Amino acid sequence: MPESEPVGYWSRKLEQLGLELxxxxxxxxxxxxxxxxxxxxxxxxxxxxxxxxxxxxGKVGSEVTADQAADLARTCALNALAAVDGLVGIDSVVKIVKVVGFVASAPGFSGQPGVLNGASDLFGEIFGDAGVHARSAVGVSELPLDAPVEVELVVEVEG
Known part of the structure; x- marks a missing residue:
């Protein structure tokens, strides 16, 4: 959170962007x-x-397009932020440190980094410089419930 910003900055930023966790x-x-x-x-x-x-x-590159999967990664990212918020409150976030994304990939699909941009771009929109992170984008054959995308986070928080 920028040092000059008051408590509640990230909550207000979400609201300004029209996003709700x-x-x-x-x-x-x-x-x-x-x-x-x-x-x-x-x-x-x-x-x-x-x-x-x-x-x-379904698999990205067959039943699900890369663009659709990027939107799904954004949804996963919002769910991950909700998990952070539920534990410590979104306004305690200092930095998004690492994003790990899994993409259920059809044979020959190699666009996993582009899919994960859906999550990464969201963190940039919300957190600005504090949203710049390290990342892994991994293609897998199956995910739970036949989901096309899964995202997990490591987040630095205050205190």
Missing amino acids: PTVVPPLASYVPAVRTGAFVYTSGQLPIVDGSLVAT
């Missing part, structure tokens, strides 16, 4: 949405779930 997606198995250790929050992988339902299924 969704309700935290309940875990699908034996894990929690996010954990904190020291100054860092680690999120579990977040799928493109909206209002309790997976919004798309």
Whole structure:
């Protein structure tokens, strides 16, 4: 958060962008949405779930286009931020440190970095310089529930 900005800066920034963090997606198995250790929050992988339902299924490069997958990665990113918010509050974010994205890829699809730009660009829109991060974009054969994309975060937080 810029030092000159008052408490609540990121919440107001989301509002200015017309974005609302969704309700935290309940875990699908034996894990929690996010954990904190020291100054860092680690999120579990977040799928493109909206209002309790997976919004798309299939492989990127066949049933799902790269552009659609980038939009899904943005949804995953909002879900990951919701997990951070649910644990420590969005206004405690200091920096998005690392983004890891998994793309269920059809044979021959190699556009995983472009897909993950959907998440990365969102973090830039919201957090500016504090949203610049390291990233891995990994192609996989399957994801839970046949989701096309999954995103997880490492976030530095205050205190």
